[in-house]
Amino acid sequence: MPSGPSTDAERDAPALRRKGELTAGRILDAAEALFAEYGYAGTTLRDVATRVDLRIPSLYNHFASKEALYAAVLERGIGPVLEILGEFNAQGASRGNPAAVIERVMQLLQRYPNLPRLVFQEALAGGHRLTPMLRERIAPVFGRASEMVVASPGAGRWTAEQVPLLVLAMYHVLVGYFVSASLFADLNGGDLLSPPMFAQQTALLREIVTTLFPADPIATP
Amino acid sequence: MPSGPSTDAERDAPALRRKGELTAGRILDAAEALFAEYGYAGTTLRDVATRVDLRIPSLYNHFASKEALYAAVLERGIGPVLEILGEFNAQGASRGNPAAVIERVMQLLQRYPNLPRLVFQEALAGGHRLTPMLRERIAPVFGRASEMVVASPGAGRWTAEQVPLLVLAMYHVLVGYFVSASLFADLNGGDLLSPPMFAQQTALLREIVTTLFPADPIATP
């Protein structure tokens, strides 16, 4: 057992542990887009394989089953969002102003446009396909967001029972914008995901939030 | 042309033209619930048949294919909503106040709780499965709603570019509430569809709308 640099069980990844991890990433990309657009049942492993230019059995070298692939897609997609919300929560509810959270989330959703549709597919399914682990991480988010709103400066006019419904409403406005983008383009012609429209939506959200939660302390009697 | 009662081609239905139309209605009910919950791809004709206690081929006596059944479900579900919105629009944009429309729609959605999920399933699919006829009827609704808001008393503070996005946001808040109900119950325990919660949501919506569109003319400078 001449150690040297030592063949210790798990040494840290140099940069990319195996070539296959790159393939796994490409599979996740393809599956994410397809699951978001067609849902779980509407997505076939054949579609995924075709999209990454592989044969179906090769997928099983990276993911044990279709369900496991779906869980991995969800985990990779939702993880970053939960982290961001966690950061905001850690900053202390006092300092976090709602408008800032919303702009941050909008930026994130613009980078991952598949995510809102993915989340809504899951919401429509009633969360039946959520990993227990993921469910545990998602569950507290809503309550924390409500606490944050309650502690924010301009929350005075809303009762404790109204705040959760307000949070839910803001969530629907945020993600609904992305979910409806394709249908909106089909029916009305405008592209909601274009930069100017996106900027308008962000500005509108800021205005709505500052109207519903007037930050100036002069408004409170 | 001696009319009388006359065996004229199509006389109005006495009450129920054929026994089979009742069966068709039961099939539509079952299919609506299943399509709303599991989506198009996730719903099986076997599931539908089981739900109405029939064998699969009997479904084909009433609907030519799975796609035709889906189109019929959508048509029957969305039709009443379009009519209500049409009524409001016909009343003249001047008289229709946004809060009234919202309460009316909420009442309607409470009666047809499957409808919002059905609509969102279609939105996620990008409207690819919309009948051309249905698409034509849905397309103008959004523009009309925007016109109505623009013409309403308290719309002064919003620009012409903001109004469509506001309408879209309100739409997402309205239907999102029903779409998220099951996931919300799963994660947080509260039943959004219970009467007290529903009343709270309605009241909150009224308050939000009157805040965003202050009706009192004293507010306009």
Next chain:
DNA sequence: GAATAGAACTAGCGGTCGTTAGTTTTCAGA
């Protein structure tokens, strides 16, 4: 450069899908 494990492949299985053909039962109208 040889050894070895990882990652791709071919071929195919069992099951379920939407759909059809053909037959029997049920029901409305004379």
Next chain:
DNA sequence: TCTGAAAACTAACGACCGCTAGTTCTATTC
């Protein structure tokens, strides 16, 4: 009550689904 059509049924087809066994190619590691 009789008759014809509407509406239910049985049986089964071809296509596609997720998945597996077994094999070949490829890349990492001494």
